[in-house]
Amino acid sequence: LLRNASMKVAEAIGLIGECNVQLALNPFSEEFYIIETNPRMSRSSALASKATGYPLAYIAAKLALGYTLDEVINKVTGITCSCFEPSLDYVVVKVPRWDLEKFVGAEKSLGSEMKSIGEVMAIGRNLYEAFQKAIRMLDIGEPGVVGGSYYDEDIPLSVVIEKLRKREPYWILHTAKALKLGVSVDELHRITGIDKYFIQVVKDIVDFTEELRSKKEEIKLNYDLLVKTIAKAKEYGFSDEQLSKLLGIDVEYLRRLRISEGIRPYVKQIDTLAAEWPARTNYLYLTYGGSIDDLDFSRKSKEKVLVLGAGVFRIGVSVEFDWATVNLSKAIGRRGYEVIVLNYNPETVSTDWDVNEKLYFDEITLESVRDIVDLEKPIGVVAFVGGQISNNLAKKLEDVGVKLLGTSGLSVDRAENRAKFSKLLDYLGLKQPPWIEVTSLEEVLKNIYEIGFPVIVRPSYVLGGIAMKIAYNVNELVDFLKVATKISREYPVVISRFIDNALKVEVDAVSDGRKVVGVTIEHIEPAGIHSGDATMVTPVRRLSNDVIKEIHDAVLRLALELEIKGPFNIQFVVKDDTVYILELNLRASRSMPFSSKSRGINLMELTAQAILNDGLRIGKSGEYLELPAKSWAVKSPQFSWAQVRSAYPFLGPEMRSTGEVASLGKSFEDALLKSWLSVTPNRLPKNEELIMIYTAVSEDKPLLSEVSFIFKKVGYDVVTIDGMSINNSNTISYDESLERLRRGDVGLVITTGYTPEKDYSIRRLTVDLNIPLILNANLAYELSKAIWLLKDNNSLIDIRELSEYWS
Numbered sequence: 001l002l003r004n005a006s007m008k009v010a011e012a013i014g015l016i017g018e019c020n021v022q023l024a025l026n027p028f029s030e031e032f033y034i035i036e037t038n039p040r041m042s043r044s045s046a047l048a049s050k051a052t053g054y055p056l057a058y059i060a061a062k063l064a065l066g067y068t069l070d071e072v073i074n075k076v077t078g079i080t081c082s083c084f085e086p087s088l089d090y091v092v093v094k095v096p097r098w099d100l101e102k103f104v105g106a107e108k109s110l111g112s113e114m115k116s117i118g119e120v121m122a123i124g125r126n127l128y129e130a131f132q133k134a135i136r137m138l139d140i141g142e143p144g145v146v147g148g149s150y151y152d153e154d155i156p157l158s159v160v161i162e163k164l165r166k167r168e169p170y171w172i173l174h175t176a177k178a179l180k181l182g183v184s185v186d187e188l189h190r191i192t193g194i195d196k197y198f199i200q201v202v203k204d205i206v207d208f209t210e211e212l213r214s215k216k217e218e219i220k221l222n223y224d225l226l227v228k229t230i231a232k233a234k235e236y237g238f239s240d241e242q243l244s245k246l247l248g249i250d251v252e253y254l255r256r257l258r259i260s261e262g263i264r265p266y267v268k269q270i271d272t273l274a275a276e277w278p279a280r281t282n283y284l285y286l287t288y289g290g291s292i293d294d295l296d297f298s299r300k301s302k303e304k305v306l307v308l309g310a311g312v313f314r315i316g317v318s319v320e321f322d323w324a325t326v327n328l329s330k331a332i333g334r335r336g337y338e339v340i341v342l343n344y345n346p347e348t349v350s351t352d353w354d355v356n357e358k359l360y361f362d363e364i365t366l367e368s369v370r371d372i373v374d375l376e377k378p379i380g381v382v383a384f385v386g387g388q389i390s391n392n393l394a395k396k397l398e399d400v401g402v403k404l405l406g407t408s409g410l411s412v413d414r415a416e417n418r419a420k421f422s423k424l425l426d427y428l429g430l431k432q433p434p435w436i437e438v439t440s441l442e443e444v445l446k447n448i449y450e451i452g453f454p455v456i457v458r459p460s461y462v463l464g465g466i467a468m469k470i471a472y473n474v475n476e477l478v479d480f481l482k483v484a485t486k487i488s489r490e491y492p493v494v495i496s497r498f499i500d501n502a503l504k505v506e507v508d509a510v511s512d513g514r515k516v517v518g519v520t521i522e523h524i525e526p527a528g529i530h531s532g533d534a535t536m537v538t539p540v541r542r543l544s545n546d547v548i549k550e551i552h553d554a555v556l557r558l559a560l561e562l563e564i565k566g567p568f569n570i571q572f573v574v575k576d577d578t579v580y581i582l583e584l585n586l587r588a589s590r591s592m593p594f595s596s597k598s599r600g601i602n603l604m605e606l607t608a609q610a611i612l613n614d615g616l617r618i619g620k621s622g623e624y625l626e627l628p629a630k631s632w633a634v635k636s637p638q639f640s641w642a643q644v645r646s647a648y649p650f651l652g653p654e655m656r657s658t659g660e661v662a663s664l665g666k667s668f669e670d671a672l673l674k675s676w677l678s679v680t681p682n683r684l685p686k687n688e689e690l691i692m693i694y695t696a697v698s699e700d701k702p703l704l705s706e707v708s709f710i711f712k713k714v715g716y717d718v719v720t721i722d723g724m725s726i727n728n729s730n731t732i733s734y735d736e737s738l739e740r741l742r743r744g745d746v747g748l749v750i751t752t753g754y755t756p757e758k759d760y761s762i763r764r765l766t767v768d769l770n771i772p773l774i775l776n777a778n779l780a781y782e783l784s785k786a787i788w789l790l791k792d793n794n795s796l797i798d799i800r801e802l803s804e805y806w807s
Contacts, residue, residue: 001030009037018060020044027195047094047121050346050361052086053272053283053353075354076272078280086272090287093122093130094346097138098169099315102656103647104756110167115643117658118313121346123270123361124237125289127201131172132237136363137344138170139312139389145176145202146209147242157181164192175199179206208236209246216247227261230254234263234288240367255367265371266290270353270361283353286362286371297375302338304378305405308390309343309350311364316532316590316655317387322348324385324567324588324604329356331608332382340376342369343386364389366396373402380405382611384412384566384587385604391416391587406566406611407586415562415586418458418494425581428561430554432581433573435496441481444495448474454498456528456653457481458583468653470498470528499580501699502527502573503542504534505551508595509624510567510606511559512615516624517606518555519595520548525651525776527573527582532590532655535675535779536635538598541668543574550579552624558584560622567592567607591635594662598633600806631805634675635662641767642681649763650754651775664805666798669786673797676783681770684787685716685747692737692746693729693780694721694762697753700777701726707750707777710784714791724751724758734762741765750774 006021013019020042022035041057049056053076062072069083096116100106120137124130132144142148150173160181163174175188185203189196212219212229219229226247233243240258244251258264265286271279282295307329310321326349329339333356340358343350353359358376362368369381380403383394391412398409414420419437426432434451438444448455454472457480471477481493504527509518522540523531540548555570562584569589571582588604596603609616619625637657641649661678665671676682685691693708695701705727708718712728720729721737732740738761740746749766751759752775766773774780790796 002032005032005034009034013037013039015039017063018042018045018056027193047119047346050121050351050353051092051094051123052088053270053279053281054082054086074272076270076279076281076283077277080273080277087276089125090268090270090285091124091127091130093124093127093134095120095122095134095138095172096169097140097312097314100169100644102315102654103644104650105760106647107645108166108168110169113643113645115645116169117315118317118345119347120312120344121361122344122363123285123287125268125287126235126237127198128205129235129237129287129289131201132205132239132242133363135170135172136239136365137312139314140170142173143239143242143245144237145172145205146180147238147246148173151177151180157183161191164188167192172202175202176206179203180210205236208233212246220247220249227257227263230258230261231263231288234258234265239365241365255370263288264374265368267293267295267360267375269294281353282358284358284360284362286360286368293375297377302336304338304340304376305332305380305382306340306342306369306372306376306378307332307356307382308364308369308386308393309341309345309348310385310387311343311389312345313347315658317389318590318659319348320590320593320660321385321387321588322350323593325350326355327602327604328382328385328588328607331602331605332612333357335608335612337379337612340372340378342372364393366393366400369393369397370400370402379403382406387587406607407562407564407568411562411564412586415568415584418583419492421584422494422496424558424561428557430557430581431579433497433499435494437492437494439492441478444477444481445474448477448495451495451497454500455495456498458494458496468530470653496582499527499573499575502575502580504529504531504571504573505540505543506531506569506571506589506591507551507555508567508569508589508592508603509555509559510603510610510616511564512610513560513563513565514621515616515619516556516559517616517619517627518552518624519599519603519627520551521591521595524779524782526778528653529651529776530653530655531571532660533637533639533651533657535637535672535782536591536594537668537672538595538633539629544577547574547577547579552626554579554581556622556624562586565610567603594633594635594660597662597802598631598664599627599629600803601627630807631664631666632668632671633662633664634668634671635660636675636679638679641773642770646764648754648756648760649767649773649775650756652754664800664802667796669789670796670798672782673786673790682772683747685772687715689716689747690740690745691716691718691748691750692720692740693718693726693750694724694737694759695726695752695777696724696755696758700752703777703781704750704752705729707780707784710781710788714784714788721759721762724755737762738765741769741771744769746771748772748774750777750780752777 002023009021020038025032045056059082070081072082074080074082097118099117100108122130122133135142160177185199188199219225240251244254269279270283309325333339339356341350341356342360382405383390394412395409422435436447457469469480504523506521507518509516521536521538523534525534567588569585573580592603638659640658663671663674691711708728718729719732720726722731722733725731
């Protein structure tokens, strides 16, 4: 019915290529409506292509060139044509990833406006397996549909039902919780409108879990029953971790037991034709719903390298890490190795099945990686290009005997564990802000005054500044630790003195264990704003040669001490020409694509040299080499304040931007303006539009007054707000400021700090109306000077082909 309606839409619009048709079906009849059609590649095109193996973009391009469907060869089989609808012998589940908890005041109800930041795609032989995989892939701390902290937490049923009524993210988890608490399938269908079939699948998982829990002592005492239970649980998508927790047995014992009994995942190919025709591509997934592998692992081939991808996109992890995965994979492939990629994000290039010789579209967990290593027997595993999700596995893999390529897992742990790294810095005599390690709130209250306020809370093994917070007094600190951070002897937290109004600097680098090659980057915004939300500049502008040398010497000393082989990133703050080290990320960083493109030298190519060849081909042993800059480069963050309804826009140590842009230029101002203007919805204010500048932060008033002075010299009228006013501006009331925004009189708003009790409505209205918003005084000052120069010199903006900036 719906397929035929979609085909009629395509015929009606004279479609050549691909389109997306969205329909609404009455769940109680065959009544339906067509909502819209998008005659282009849609967001779901990549998902549909990777779910089926049918490459929509490739085929659409061929059709645009004049081919017909029967003339286009199916790239998966290499023999059959593309004039067919794919057949599947597996189930695919896509689940979005949300990060709404990062946004203060955000409305969490889901509706017609997209709020997700990424998505996962899980493949299994049944819905149980696919559902459980998908929840683990989200990397939200849940081991599957059941058995996690939320499932077992003591939460009133009324709270769970309210989450379902409001359509808050992750309905599967809320449904499992409600079913555990006794709500029926019919009642959940009535509350949510979700088809009973899907709710019943979740109920089957819950029922199995509760039966297993009630009989776990009996199961553990009966070996045959234990083996049968494990086999059934694996078909239901349970991980070893889930099962070990539910049964109360050691996870390593469970793994050895199931392998000895032949309970292992089988490797299956995605072939577009439900195994009716042999596939030529090695597009693979793991499943316990099989009895034979689709590949012959006994055949000899080239030496293999397994590269772990970045998994789901979330705030802090986006295409930057996929760039690292793809570019390193290509560099390894050029050296004659068979490259195997493990990833599960349908939005990425690394999950294009024709990019590498093998693609496993599956979970990035310790269990899955070990299963693949057992089958493929690679010479090593690369865990440093996939962001935190892969890097967190480094030491765990090493501990169970899996060989890592690049830096050792022990060194990764010394760098990523905040306390161990702080002790390392003390041992090397490298400066860092005063710090303490605490394992309880009692220790916090006892020792916090040793370092003094303000302080920053720094959990270990995090990306995107998760659970980082600046506290200005003990009450703020204790409140935050109670709410946001798990603190115990197992999860110690490092609290460091926060150095206010300091310059933030970082170095992206590659080492071969003997020398270091790097790129030094400076932030326009001061320390205290997450690097992902900061405007980055390279080469550096405000550091003396002595400070730069001290930074580079520290980078070299750490690289040699940790025996780093591969990419890494070190972050510093500089205050009054004193250099302090903040952290070392022993992996590819978010900024490495930017660093590489700023210099025209691919840091992943250098990484391949470091881990597979005899070492870096440039630089001298025992020295740090800064890659020379031949132009200016600026990276600007892209925020999605307008999409996150009710959120209060502000900057802090936890990342909130959802993307980034960058530009190169012949001058700093050239690169800055092009970069900032490339961010949505930024634009230069029209001559007749007002610029609104205000702040409740007294320390920012002098610089913002200077910004106002510059804009007035350019020719703009500047207004400020009574009670939060600055100098050199016309003061208007709070109510008038809202009215001016609504009337479209304002072309740019500049403010600073975190003061929702004073200006929530102004900031919220600004982003809802897509008016450009600047949230930092330093950035406002640099942009005002650049706009002033542009008004005096129209040739300031210089457009060139990318490679021209490198010559």
